[in-house]
Amino acid sequence: MLSINRHAERRTTPNMPAAILALSAAVGLASASSPAHTQDCKLTIHATPNVVYTGQSAAVDVIAHFPTGMYALASAQFDVRATMPMWSSVSSGVIAGSDVTGMAFTQPHAPHVGVYANPSNPNRIWFGRFTPKSDAPALVEIKADPTAMSVYPNKLTPSSVPGVATGGSAWVLANPLSVGRWRAAPGNGTNVSVSDDVIVDGRIITAENNSGVILMGLLLPAVQQVRESASIIDFDGRPDSFTATVQVQGAVMEELSLNYTKVVWQNNDDQNMYALAADMGGASAEYGAFLGGVVVAAGDLNADGTPILIDRIPDEIAASVKPNGENVRTKAYLPYTLENALISSWSTSGNGGDAALIVLPSGRTIIADTLAIRSSRPIPSTNIKQLGLGMHTFEAAGVRRMIISPVQPE
Numbered sequence: 495m496l497s498i499n500r501h502a503e504r505r506t507t508p509n510m511p512a513a514i515l516a517l518s519a520a521v522g523l524a525s526a527s528s529p530a531h532t533q534d535c536k537l538t539i540h541a542t543p544n545v546v547y548t549g550q551s552a553a554v555d556v557i558a559h560f561p562t563g564m565y566a567l568a569s570a571q572f573d574v575r576a577t578m579p580m581w582s583s584v585s586s587g588v589i590a591g592s593d594v595t596g597m598a599f600t601q602p603h604a605p606h607v608g609v610y611a612n613p614s615n616p617n618r619i620w621f622g623r624f625t626p627k628s629d630a631p632a633l634v635e636i637k638a639d640p641t642a643m644s645v646y647p648n649k650l651t652p653s654s655v656p657g658v659a660t661g662g663s664a665w666v667l668a669n670p671l672s673v674g675r676w677r678a679a680p681g682n683g684t685n686v687s688v689s690d691d692v693i694v695d696g697r698i699i700t701a702e703n704n705s706g707v708i709l710m711g712l713l714l715p716a717v718q719q720v721r722e723s724a725s726i727i728d729f730d731g732r733p734d735s736f737t738a739t740v741q742v743q744g745a746v747m748e749e750l751s752l753n754y755t756k757v758v759w760q761n762n763d764d765q766n767m768y769a770l771a772a773d774m775g776g777a778s779a780e781y782g783a784f785l786g787g788v789v790v791a792a793g794d795l796n797a798d799g800t801p802i803l804i805d806r807i808p809d810e811i812a813a814s815v816k817p818n819g820e821n822v823r824t825k826a827y828l829p830y831t832l833e834n835a836l837i838s839s840w841s842t843s844g845n846g847g848d849a850a851l852i853v854l855p856s857g858r859t860i861i862a863d864t865l866a867i868r869s870s871r872p873i874p875s876t877n878i879k880q881l882g883l884g885m886h887t888f889e890a891a892g893v894r895r896m897i898i899s900p901v902q903p904e
Contacts, residue, residue, distance in 0.1 A: 534561040535645070535657035537572055537638035538616070539664040541624065544713055544885060545677055548626050551582060552666050556620035556638050558599070560645045560657065566611035568644040568654035569600040570619055572661070575637045577682055580668070584622035594622060603646045603654075611646055626668040631686065633679040633711035633887070637663040665741065665885050667713055673697045676900045681709025681889070699898045706734075708896045712886040724814030726899045727888055732806065734892030738813045738838055741885040750869050752838045754807050756892075767853075769801035772867055779869050783852055783862035791852070791860050795867070803853035804865070808840040813886070839866040 643659035
């Protein structure tokens with residue numbers, strides 16, 4: 495049995511690194527390497543606009559990406575799946591409830607007779623229209639699910655080679671609730687209400703789910719001036735898992751997320767630990783641990799998703815999207831870089847709890863009452879207005895209720 499000494503700042507365990515690696519694999523945080531020629535083939539989803547009401551539609555595009563150095567996309571077989579049946583039209587495939595199946599994209603490439611494939615990378619290969627069929631607010635996830643993908647290696651070779659493709663997703667808010675300048679909508683099975691008992695632009699959002707999984711989406715409308723947008727998330731109880739994701743839509747869709755997952759430490763059912771990981775498209779993240787306001791550890795989360803392990807998760811987590819620099823002002827439609835895009839922190843002392851044992855990726859153990867994670871991936875955009883379109887999605891399991899308080903820019 496693992497004993498925890500909350501008054502010791504260090505504790506050595508010979509097999510600590512091996513335990514961390516085992517737990518990383520158990521919660522799906524370790525990444526497997528792939529052959530170089532199969533990497534970077536992917537499908538992404540682009541939905542415009544992110545918010546639609548009854549009678550309106552969102553244009554949904556599937557965008558294909560293939561490895562740099564290859565000449566052109568040869569073929570792709572895929573399905574598009576949504577969490578609600580709202581398709582009104584599609585360019586190809588069969589609408590089956592909430593899904594569109596059986597799409598196949600191909601383009602010929604016969605350089606010996608002067609026929610050349612379109613070398614665009616990325617390349618739009620499918621489009622559809624998504625129209626709400628209900629007046630109820632809903633958070634809709636749309637996914638591209640590829641089954642096969644191939645590319646032409648160079649301009650002079652007519653033969654294609656296969657690649658391993660990954661899929662992507664996008665979120666659409668259908669008939670969302672208005673919460674100040676935010677828009678909010680629930681995921682499947684989640685009940686949402688807006689309350690006036692806390693003044694954050696006059697309102698807060700509460701969500702419940704009897705099945706134990708709560709999913710909520712928030713969208714901040716476009717603003718001319720780039721300012722920080724933040725949310726405070728409170729739980730009724732301590733969650734088994736919590737995921738905070740921010741998608742910022744600019745020239746491309748970028749997604750940054752932090753995940754807290756309950757794991758069993760060293761197969762000991764009496765000791766609940768949690769894994770905290772940052773998933774930012776291959777980028778790393780900085781962390782800082784504090785005890786009584788004093789820094790007791792700082793470093794980087796590895797790009798491969800190596801987690802930090804903690805022995806408890808607090809009742810309150812804060813997440814925010816923040817621009818590079820304070821009070822940044824710029825004109826619309828000028829290129830701009832959004833850095834430190836996702837900041838997340840939790841505190842045990844703020845909820846009357848004691849400090850937590852934290853196992854860092856290096857294997858070192860510390861005692862801390864606050865942990866802050868800051869992303870380090872820059873997000874390019876060609877339209878400053880779109881920087882305000884930060885889609886926040888929050889998902890928690892094991893709690894009866896989640897309360898989200900938007901902190902609006904002034």
